[in-house]
Amino acid sequence: MKHFARTAFASAFAATATFGTALAADWDMPVPYSDKTFHTVNISEFAKDVKAATNGGLNITVHSAGSLIKHPEIKNAVRSQQVQVGEFFLSRLSNEDAAFGIDSQPFVATSYDDAAKLWAAQKPVIIELFAKQNLVPLFSVPWPPQGLYTKGEVKTTADLSGLKFRAYNAALEKFAQLAGAAPTQVEASDIPQAFSTGQVEAMITSPSTGANTKAWDYVSHYTPINAWVPKNIVVVNKAAFDALDADTQKAVMEAAAKAETRGWEMSKAETDAKTAVLKENGMVVVEPSAELLKGLKDIGTQMQTEWQASSSEEAKAIAAEFSK
Numbered sequence: 001m002k003h004f005a006r007t008a009f010a011s012a013f014a015a016t017a018t019f020g021t022a023l024a025a026d027w028d029m030p031v032p033y034s035d036k037t038f039h040t041v042n043i044s045e046f047a048k049d050v051k052a053a054t055n056g057g058l059n060i061t062v063h064s065a066g067s068l069i070k071h072p073e074i075k076n077a078v079r080s081q082q083v084q085v086g087e088f089f090l091s092r093l094s095n096e097d098a099a100f101g102i103d104s105q106p107f108v109a110t111s112y113d114d115a116a117k118l119w120a121a122q123k124p125v126i127i128e129l130f131a132k133q134n135l136v137p138l139f140s141v142p143w144p145p146q147g148l149y150t151k152g153e154v155k156t157t158a159d160l161s162g163l164k165f166r167a168y169n170a171a172l173e174k175f176a177q178l179a180g181a182a183p184t185q186v187e188a189s190d191i192p193q194a195f196s197t198g199q200v201e202a203m204i205t206s207p208s209t210g211a212n213t214k215a216w217d218y219v220s221h222y223t224p225i226n227a228w229v230p231k232n233i234v235v236v237n238k239a240a241f242d243a244l245d246a247d248t249q250k251a252v253m254e255a256a257a258k259a260e261t262r263g264w265e266m267s268k269a270e271t272d273a274k275t276a277v278l279k280e281n282g283m284v285v286v287e288p289s290a291e292l293l294k295g296l297k298d299i300g301t302q303m304q305t306e307w308q309a310s311s312s313e314e315a316k317a318i319a320a321e322f323s324k
Contacts, residue, residue, distance in 0.1 A: 025248075027060045027084040027240065032071035033188060035064050037212055038266045039141060039232050043087060046139075046234075046259040053251035058244065060085065071187055075235070079133050084240035090126075090140065090233045091169045098307060098315035099125045102322075103142075104171040104230045105307055106300030109322075112268055115142050115229035121321035125314045126233075134238040138256035141263030143206040144271035145226035149219045150202045153286055157295030166194060166203035169230075171303070175204075178299045192218060207274035216281040223286050224275065225296060234259075 029047070033040050040062070047060040063069070069077045074086040075093065094101025102122060103109060109118040119140060130137055148154060150163075161180030167173040168185065176183035181202065186194045188209050194200045195218035202219070204227055215222070234256070241249060279285055288296075308316065 025054075025058045025244075027058065028063060028068060029060050029085045029087070030063045030066070030069035030074050030077065030083055031087040032066050032074065032089070033064065034212060038208060038270050039087065039143075039263070040064050042141060042259055042263040042266055043234065045262065046255055049255040049258060050252055053255060054248050058248055058252070065189055066187070075135075078235055078237050079135055081237050081239060083237075085138070085234065085236040087232055087234045089168065090231045091171060094170050097129055098311035099129060099318055101169065101171055102307075102315060102318055104169055104228050106171070106175055106227050106303055107297050108300075108304065109229055110145060110226045112142070112229065112264070115231075116264070118318075118322050119231065121318045125318055129314065130235060131238075135235045136238050136241050138234045138236055138252070139260035139263065140231045140233040141260060142229045142231045142267050144208055144267055144274070145224070145229050146204050146206055147210070147227075148202070148204050148223040148225050148288075149210055149215055150221050150223070151219050153221050153284070154223060154292060155289050156291050157299065160202065164199065164201045166191065166200040166205070168205070172204060174303060175227075175299060178302060179296075188213065191215075195219070206270075207278060208270050211274040211277040214281070215278065216283045219283070221284045221286055222275070222278050223288050223292070225288050225293065227296065227300075 029043070031040055031043055035041070035044075044062055047062055050058050050060055069083065069086065071088060072092070074088045077083050078086045091101035091104035094104065099122065103115065103118055109115045123137075123140075127137055150159075154160060157179050163181045165176040165179075165181035165183045166186045167176055167183040168187070173183040173185070184194070184200055186200055188205075191200075191203070191209070191213040204225070207222070207224075210222060236252075241252070244252065275285060308319070311319075
């Protein structure tokens, strides 16, 4: 009888342990952007790769368009273990440390080659900063270079003065202010409504976001000023990652490396494809005038000077490494 009891207890314990493992291997992943955004498409592929590599041992459910957790709360939701993994716009954290926002500083890195070099300098610092918050970065993917959306042609920075300007981080807010515009924080999903209600009149964002939000419904001109190449990042809660066995951890990291490579290529293809979509739907794509670029770059130079003066030593180290 005692043997039966011990066996029954052992079986029950094994079942509980197995059940616990199953629960730990089902991850929720909030992302801020819609299913059709290439970042979300890439992340869905990442989830499929993880599931395949682990034979279904780790299942990641992607919750798009802020449906589970809103964008501003995603990082802290992962940190507090409300969810195991999530994606967000990296430079949203620039108020925590300037190191997070260097890729959104105007005219620092304006091409994919420069963006890759910047990420190589930034990544070790970002890993250390996230480690202090019990977060592990998995991969980072850039948006296409950022362009200017307006209701008419903009020939100089003076044409931006007084406009209500959509902002998505502290750097763009500062940029708009220095251009004489009035910045307003608006999430990508809320852009059409913000324009239709007069909350904003102009914005700087990627051709991806412009096409996905049907910018031709509310603005007429797109000027590819290539102001910066900002990135999204995917992070996992360290406790959730550490709870995985070594083989599953390896599968996650290999899928993440694959997603980063694939995502950068998707971003490059997206630039031309979505700019073409803007044209096809009647938007006027205008190459920036020399006068406009000079005015914008002057603002960028002022911001970089102020950034250097107020940045952490970690952020300055990134800038120094990038400039080598």
